[in-house]
Amino acid sequence: MNRILAKVVKIQENGALHKVNFSSQIGNLSLVSLDLNLKIDQEVTLGFKSSAVAIGRLNDDMLSYSNQIKVKIRSIEKGQILTKVVASVNQEFITSIITTDSANRLNLKVEENAVFLIKATDVFVVSYD
Structure with missing residues (x-):
């Protein structure tokens, strides 16, 4: 599993649904989840499965x-x-x-x-x- 240190920069809520934007050393990331209890500027460790990572070649689509x-x-x-x-x-x-x-x-x-x-x-x- 990949683990990335990140900081919460924006939180959008719609009922129990949350979209959270993060800044990290690898760039900006976001996630969508139910019932998160995060705050702006909070530091977190994000994780994602290796199988969820696609690869693209730059400049040739x-x-x-x-x-x-x-x-x-x-x-x-x-x-x-x-x-x-x-x-x-x-x-x-x-x-x-x-x-x-x-x-x-x-x-x-x-x-x-x-x-x-x-x-x-x-x-x-x-x-x-």
Whole structure:
């Protein structure tokens, strides 16, 4: 597991849902969680699984995600902290939940093309015959 020392710089709350932004030696990080009891300027140790870390090559748009799905955005529902993006490909619908900050940074628009990325370690079998 990766462990990073960080400092709380911003907290957004919407009921029990919290989005917390941190500053650290590796850059700015954020997390979304339920019922956190953190304060601005509090120092914490953040952790994340190695399998949650994707790799991209700078300047050539290559990413390590095994599942790169080209989609057309069909709807965008922005909340205070999270945004739901529904897209389609070949008459199948796929939903993504991202932070509203990320949705704003990407400037997503309905009917535009995008790429949904799913790590192979995050895919699971729901049923089989």
